Amino acid sequence: MSKVPKIIPISDLRQDAGGIIKRVSNSRDPLFITQRGRAAAVMVSMKEYEHTQHELEILRLLARGERDIEAGVGFDLEAVLAEADALLAEQQ
Structure with missing residues (x-):
């Protein structure tokens, strides 16, 4: 309800x-x-407004990602994972 x-x-x-x-x-x-x-x-409340704005930004990024996938634009999964591993290694 x-x-x-x-x-x-x-x-x-x-x-x-x-x-x-x-x-x-x-x-x-x-x-x-x-x-x-x-x-x-x-x-x-300000807290709820910020939370909503954060969720909207995530949805915008997801929509952009879907458009990129449909257009054949993007990055190779192996390259993305390698870059993520490098970034994580720098933070340690």
């Missing part, structure tokens, strides 16, 4: 911005802000 989204009108945000930001910061859930009865914005 999915969670019921947290929704507040913008007037509540104006009245208690500090308290609302504290609640959002301590939660993993987004907070939907409405204006005149319609969704106007979504507020998430």
Whole structure:
């Protein structure tokens, strides 16, 4: 069962911005802000925002990799593994 989204009108945000930001910061859930009865914005904690951006970057890289594979662009697996081994050896 999915969670019921947290929704507040913008007037509540104006009245208690500090308290609302504290609640959002301590939660993993987004907070939907409405204006005149319609969704106007979504507020998430900085930690959740950074996590989402990291996941999006991974998805972008995967999509780019798939496009490269389809286009026949890429590197030989043996060369990649050799380079990875060299990088790991440098770190030790």
